[in-house]
Amino acid sequence: MVKVQTGVVHVIGGGLAGCEASWQLLRQGVRVVMHEMRPKKTTAAHKTADFAELVCSNSLKSMNSGSAPEVLKHEMQSFDSLILRAAMRARVPAGSALAVDRLLFSQYIRQELEASPLFEAVCEEVIEVPSEDVLRHHQSFCILASGPLTTDKLAQSLLKYCNGVDQLAFYDAIAPILEAESLDEQHLFVADRYGKGEGDYVNIPLSKEQYESFVDDILAAEKVPLHGFEETKYFESCLPIEVMAERGRETLRFGPLKPVGIVDPKTGQRPYANIQLRRENDQGSMLSMVGFQTKMKWPEQKRVFSKIPAFASMEFFRYGSVHRNTYVQGPKVLAKDLSLLANRRTFLAGQITGVEGYTESSAIGLIVGRLVAGYCTGKQYTIPPKNTMIGALVDYVTVGPKGDYAPMNVNLGLLPTIQKRRGVSKAERKVQQCDAAKQAFNLYLQEYGASSLPVQGYLD
Numbered sequence: 001m002v003k004v005q006t007g008v009v010h011v012i013g014g015g016l017a018g019c020e021a022s023w024q025l026l027r028q029g030v031r032v033v034m035h036e037m038r039p040k041k042t043t044a045a046h047k048t049a050d051f052a053e054l055v056c057s058n059s060l061k062s063m064n065s066g067s068a069p070e071v072l073k074h075e076m077q078s079f080d081s082l083i084l085r086a087a088m089r090a091r092v093p094a095g096s097a098l099a100v101d102r103l104l105f106s107q108y109i110r111q112e113l114e115a116s117p118l119f120e121a122v123c124e125e126v127i128e129v130p131s132e133d134v135l136r137h138h139q140s141f142c143i144l145a146s147g148p149l150t151t152d153k154l155a156q157s158l159l160k161y162c163n164g165v166d167q168l169a170f171y172d173a174i175a176p177i178l179e180a181e182s183l184d185e186q187h188l189f190v191a192d193r194y195g196k197g198e199g200d201y202v203n204i205p206l207s208k209e210q211y212e213s214f215v216d217d218i219l220a221a222e223k224v225p226l227h228g229f230e231e232t233k234y235f236e237s238c239l240p241i242e243v244m245a246e247r248g249r250e251t252l253r254f255g256p257l258k259p260v261g262i263v264d265p266k267t268g269q270r271p272y273a274n275i276q277l278r279r280e281n282d283q284g285s286m287l288s289m290v291g292f293q294t295k296m297k298w299p300e301q302k303r304v305f306s307k308i309p310a311f312a313s314m315e316f317f318r319y320g321s322v323h324r325n326t327y328v329q330g331p332k333v334l335a336k337d338l339s340l341l342a343n344r345r346t347f348l349a350g351q352i353t354g355v356e357g358y359t360e361s362s363a364i365g366l367i368v369g370r371l372v373a374g375y376c377t378g379k380q381y382t383i384p385p386k387n388t389m390i391g392a393l394v395d396y397v398t399v400g401p402k403g404d405y406a407p408m409n410v411n412l413g414l415l416p417t418i419q420k421r422r423g424v425s426k427a428e429r430k431v432q433q434c435d436a437a438k439q440a441f442n443l444y445l446q447e448y449g450a451s452s453l454p455v456q457g458y459l460d
């Protein structure tokens, strides 16, 4: 149980988001008590007692200009992100990726946080989200940043504020999202099943031979092995495609590849099997593969799907995956400022909001730290608009996609697209898209950034 202190922000979890949120609060002069259970109790993936432990890869993704992760870092730097500063200090050579010496990275973060007289760390497992009444009584706030492996008791407590079991997930089952522009239009058509709809679905018809070899490829593809702590506890309604294929060669044709209610305009016939893609955003630039959650390794997804003519040059915004992951249905349980609709003094930060990855989780921690600092100090901090990278991520977790809500990594599909123009290559348009986001961010800073503290540039 958190012993709520007056005028203090209680941060639950000393992972990436919790550390970044704490830092943003401290630099605005707000007192922070961070509750991190390790090493007294640990998760199945963490190995140390370090703050902001990187549980797997040591990479915080690309630094290449013209890439979404680079735009996100550019924005985080403007807010003096501690995670990013630590990463630059602990950087190890890894081409264009920002890879780090994980021990130095965590040491730097601890040292910076502990250097503040306003910071206190308590080693304990929190088992209950403090109530709004208690937090109000003490004029304090809570930031819940307990991550994808939040302990069971705390998750059960959060569930009470989530309005129903289906709004807090313990596993994700993610279908790939593709770049619409990368698909070969010769081999697809737009149609809704039984003609019911407004042309929301893109269809890829498969012949019997194509379907049979697709099933063979899925069965033979390498899959991501489950971690020891991950049980194969799939929901029947969202089984991975390889599990369906293992159940029988026809299962997929009666599942996500069912052709019923579909007529291929080229043949005037119902196809043997049919893959459907659905819009993920208003622009239609992102398309998700309906019912295609998969544990195939990422290069295997590319190899297997690319054999289908429509997908020959496919580009992914998000790969499919299935893993243990505690996260809320953000748009249903979070307010626009990332507080719980059912407990407005408790804010969610990090992967538990439904973003995916180290940098993305840190970015949400950063924004929440700033917002809560604003509430504590009477300053107003505004969330960057959704045509910036941070704004797009916040929009995703609070407003959501057109399709099903599933954890999202940073990618260019979240930003407004740049129209195709003759003589302008796709790579150039990506750079323009990133530049537009940076411009939008600079405008935001000019308008609202005056109250943030000056920072030194450390990315260059």
Ligand SMILES: Cc1cc2nc3c(=O)[nH]c(=O)nc-3n(C[C@H](O)[C@H](O)[C@H](O)COP(=O)(O)OP(=O)(O)OC[C@H]3O[C@@H](n4cnc5c(N)ncnc54)[C@H](O)[C@@H]3O)c2cc1C
Pocket (backbone or CB within 6 Å): 012, 013, 014, 015, 016, 017, 018, 035, 036, 037, 038, 042, 043, 045, 046, 052, 053, 055, 056, 057, 058, 059, 124, 125, 126, 127, 145, 146, 147, 148, 149, 150, 151, 154, 227, 324, 349, 350, 351, 352, 356, 357, 358, 359, 361, 362
């Ligand atoms: C097995 C695995 C592999 C991953 N590999 C990658 C990868 O290679 N690249 C990548 O970008 N992302 C990866 N991720 C995702 C990545 O770990 C998260 O995006 C990121 O760590 C999320 O940051 P966070 O601060 O939200 O959570 P975390 O970094 O997990 O921090 C949460 C903290 O809360 C603490 N905590 C949990 N419950 C309680 C409680 N009840 N009381 C007190 N403290 C508590 C935990 O000990 C932890 O320190 C992986 C995740 C897992 C589970």
